[in-house]
Amino acid sequence: MSNIFLDISRLLARVSNALHPTGVDRVGLAYMEHYRPRARAVLSEFGFSTILSEKASRQAFDLVLGSQPSRHAIRARVVRGIVGLRRDVPKRGVLLHTSHTGMQYPRYFRAMRRRGIRSVFMIHDLIPITHAEYCRPGIKEVHRERIHTALSHADGLVLNSQDTLDELQAEADRANLPMPPNVIARLAPGISSRIDAPSPLEHPYFVMLGTIEPRKNHWFMLHVWRKLVEQLGALAPKLVIIGRRGWECENVIDMLERCESVRCAVIELPDCTDEQMLTWLQHACALVFPSFVEGYGMPLVEALVLGVPVLASDLDVFHEIAGEIPDYLDPLDGPAWVAKIRAYAQPFSAERAAQLARIEHFNIPTWREHFEHIDRFVEMLVQ
Structure with a gap:
């Protein structure tokens, strides 16, 4: 088996700052769980990278996967792990990097190549390039640099969907850049079944996650x-918004804080634990997912795993993941959404029952299947 190296810089930073894991972080955690018995940890910043010793790697994985330590504990473990690296680092293997962090630095790839390590990066989406209007100012240029550097220097790429691969191929064609070897591996949900918890609300409600x-x-x-x-x-159903306030959302905040009719019908939960989120979601009439664009759409998968219906935007990636199970709507068709939500809120909704029947045929992505694809890809690269 090839030596595996995992860049855990983003995960360590988020743990030290006591931040809840994002979807990208959950993928990194799954990779850590799967490869930790034989992997080395990599730390990087601005393209400069360090590979931790075997012992320090175990300790770093335990820090991330265990209870949240202090920043001092993390720094102490990292410093100890750097000691004696020259005599303790394998010279060949494959780097698996599951976030976009640091992808824009060619020196990162060159340093790995000097060590005899093949670099494999996961591309989650190209949204900052294809839909810059929905992102922070300036991120389009940064993300384009990331993607172009990966196209030029990576030994392999992992894509979460055919839709993401199609977007990547289009960007490569526009920039006249080569497409490295690649593999599509669907992402598994972070949950597997319902939990035994009563509904947190007697009134009918929908969840937006x-x-x-x-x-x-x-x-x-x-x-x-x-x-x-x-x-x-x-009698209107409630809307439960689970998620923190992000960027460029002042108009949403105005509605939440100043619109009386919205305030009486909307529950905002910015700091849900995983168990609380699961409880709210599994008792909802449906998940509402009206995004303009998504790279994958993990909330959709998680809802279907729990047997919760989904009302979603009519996006290609959603069709790829869930087929015709959800009810799809135009993300700007207000009357259609109002009608569908009213129908699903009824005690004996025929439309909701029809989707519940379709959900029984959902093909749930699993991490076992994901890593079967990744392991075959890794072995192909090192042959």
Whole structure:
């Protein structure tokens, strides 16, 4: 088996800052769980990288996967792990890098190549390039640099969907850059089954899951809910928004804090634990997922795993992942969303029952299948 190296810089930083894991972080945690018995940890910053000793790698993995340590504990373990590296580092293997962090630095790839290590990066999405209007100012240029550097220097790329691969190929063609060897490996959900917990709300409610940011379309959904309150008054279902406030969402915040009809019908939960999120989601009438663009769409997968219906934007990647199981709507068709939510909120909704029947045929992605693809790809690269 090839030596495996995992860059854990982003995960360590988030753990030390006591931040809840994002979708990208959960992928990194899954890789750590799978490869930790035989992997070395890599730390990097601005393209400069260090490989930890075998003992320090075990300790670093334990820090990330265990209880949250102090920043001092992390720094102490890292310093001890750097000692004696020259005599303790394998000279060949494959780097698996599951975030976009540091991808823009050619020296990172060159340093790995000098060590005899093949670099494999995961591409989660090209949204900052294809839909810059939904992202922070300046991130388009940074992400394009990341993608172009990976196309030029990576030994292999992992894609989460055919849709992401198609976007990447289009960008490579536009920039006249080569496409490295690649593999598509679907991402598994972080949950596997329902938990034994009562519904947190007796009133019918829907869940919207994810950071509040422009591409998630919260502002539109709040207007949908205002219309529902106008039509149904106190009988209108509730909307539960699970996720922190992100960037460029001032209009959403105005609605949440100043619109009386929205305030009475919307519950905002910015700091849910995984167990709380799971409880809210599994008892919902449906997950509403009106995004303008997604690289994958893990909330959709998690809802279907729990047997929860999904009302989603009509995106190619959603069709790729879930087929015709969800009910798809145009992300700007307010009347259609109002009608569908009203139908799903009914006690004996025929439309909801029909989707529940379709959910029984959902092909749940698993990490076992994911890593079968990755391991075959890794072995192909080192032959």
